Amino acid sequence: MRYLYTKANRLRLGTVASGVGAPEVAAAGLRYDSVFVSEIEYFPCMVLHERMGASRPVYPIDPSIFGDDAKQWEANNRKLRKIPAKGLVPNFGDLTQLNRNWNKHAKKCAPNVLVGGTPCQAFSISGQRGGLDDHRGNLTLEYADLCKKSGAEWFVWENVYGALSSAGGDDFGAILACFAGYPAGFIWKPRGGKWKNSGVVEPATKGDFGLAWCVLDSQYFGVAQRRERLFIVGYRGNAAPAIAVLLDTIGLSGDSKPCRKAGKNPSGKLGGNIGIEDNQSAVTYSIKTDQTGANGSNVITERSPTLASQGAIPAVAFNHQASVSQSMSVDGISPALDASKTPAVLIQKIVRRLTPRETERLQGFPDNWTLVDSLRKKPNLKALAKYAANGNRSLDEEIQACAAYNGMTVEDYLLRGEAPDAPRYKAMGNSMTTYVLRWILGRIWRVNWILKARLISKDV
Numbered sequence: 001m002r003y004l005y006t007k008a009n010r011l012r013l014g015t016v017a018s019g020v021g022a023p024e025v026a027a028a029g030l031r032y033d034s035v036f037v038s039e040i041e042y043f044p045c046m047v048l049h050e051r052m053g054a055s056r057p058v059y060p061i062d063p064s065i066f067g068d069d070a071k072q073w074e075a076n077n078r079k080l081r082k083i084p085a086k087g088l089v090p091n092f093g094d095l096t097q098l099n100r101n102w103n104k105h106a107k108k109c110a111p112n113v114l115v116g117g118t119p120c121q122a123f124s125i126s127g128q129r130g131g132l133d134d135h136r137g138n139l140t141l142e143y144a145d146l147c148k149k150s151g152a153e154w155f156v157w158e159n160v161y162g163a164l165s166s167a168g169g170d171d172f173g174a175i176l177a178c179f180a181g182y183p184a185g186f187i188w189k190p191r192g193g194k195w196k197n198s199g200v201v202e203p204a205t206k207g208d209f210g211l212a213w214c215v216l217d218s219q220y221f222g223v224a225q226r227r228e229r230l231f232i233v234g235y236r237g238n239a240a241p242a243i244a245v246l247l248d249t250i251g252l253s254g255d256s257k258p259c260r261k262a263g264k265n266p267s268g269k270l271g272g273n274i275g276i277e278d279n280q281s282a283v284t285y286s287i288k289t290d291q292t293g294a295n296g297s298n299v300i301t302e303r304s305p306t307l308a309s310q311g312a313i314p315a316v317a318f319n320h321q322a323s324v325s326q327s328m329s330v331d332g333i334s335p336a337l338d339a340s341k342t343p344a345v346l347i348q349k350i351v352r353r354l355t356p357r358e359t360e361r362l363q364g365f366p367d368n369w370t371l372v373d374s375l376r377k378k379p380n381l382k383a384l385a386k387y388a389a390n391g392n393r394s395l396d397e398e399i400q401a402c403a404a405y406n407g408m409t410v411e412d413y414l415l416r417g418e419a420p421d422a423p424r425y426k427a428m429g430n431s432m433t434t435y436v437l438r439w440i441l442g443r444i445w446r447v448n449w450i451l452k453a454r455l456i457s458k459d460v
Contacts, residue, residue: 337429
């Protein structure tokens with residue numbers, strides 16, 4: 001076990017499409033050292049700077065590739081100048097330019113493990129599904145090329161479940177072929193015409209990556225969110241280590257064991273009009289109907305809320321920015337966070353937004369991870385105190401007056417120098433779940449240690 005804790009056994013981690021640092025948060029305490037990040041958007045770059053000491057992007061994105069949105073990205077690049085040019089960790093910015101100029105950075109920043117969650121909009125079933133023809137989808141191929149150039153032994157790629165069916169499955173076949181080192185234009189074809197949720201590809205040569213892929217759902221890794229995401233793990237020269245990391249057969253397939261024994265007590269009795277009897281149990285309630293149909297409101301028990309009578313209309317939660325026809329299901333596990341919408345929850349009869357802190361918890365981040373400073377000008381308390389004295393008012397009175405003038409609470413007014421909610425929601429909707437990544441990165445570290453300790457052969 002002495003080998004386990006040697007300095008040489010630490011793994012160097014590089015990330016692209018880094019977002020607000022999900023891979024780095026996931027790797028905390030797992031004997032990884034961050035050697036670079038790569039992000040282009042201002043708000044995530046601010047989070048990476050304040051939480052990790054990352055620099056401003058070395059290669060800002062070229063706004064011209066965004067067409068009608070070019071002005072927005074020009075403004076984004078101007079904001080990036082607020083971030084110091086040097087930092088504890090380099091932020092390389094644009095993946096395409098990093099890939100093109102990798103040789104300049106290879107000596108200092110070569111990773112053992114490369115993690116990338118390239119943009120999902122091109123593959124998502126809720127988008128236009130441009131796939132690899134979309135410049136955002138094409139970044140996946142840029143990432144595959146960087147994996148080869150960087151000399152990394154391992155890589156992890158994350159994307160939406162819809163990547164399996166994009167372009168009738170051809171996009172995923174092309175992605176597998178590219179990662180595994182097969183010739184340009186080669187496309188793997190799935191057996192039966194449809195990709196399964198897990199599988200394996202052997203490398204074209206010993207210098208290429210062997211692959212294992214699997215669809216993993218965040219709700220089974222410790223967060224209250226249904227979030228199915230596709231992961232590919234690659235190991236250079238052989239698929240066996242990637243299989244050992246990702247395709248753990250225990251609990252991933254087959255029949256699961258019963259989680260609890262059958263109860264002995266019956267549920268509550270049903271009345272003559274399917275109503276609630278006085279001798280109801282604590283297990284279930286029933287629904288009472290009348291001439292207008294099923295009416296009811298939530299009844300809270302020690303087990304779960306159900307519908308009851310009382311003549312009240314049941315409360316239904318809807319997506320905050322959606323129409324009535326786009327209702328959001330509520331069943332105890334939150335649906336996947338959407339970067340374009342503010343999610344809502346139902347608490348008894350009140351529908352409210354999730355707070356930014358709750359969305360951070362749903363992705364496994366520390367509280368207030370995205371509550372970064374320096375985004376808006378804070379109130380100048382010294383100036384306010386001087387102004388208050390001239391008007392024969394106290395500082396507290398002046399602050400209350402300024403808060404009221406801006407239509408804000410005093411607390412929000414004093415905190416307005418910190419990040420607003422909108423970019424925090426977007427960042428969490430775009431991010432990876434840290435607990436899932438922690439499971440993957442932890443297994444990579446252990447399998448890598450076994451390989452280096454020669455406890456198993458690389459040529460399994």
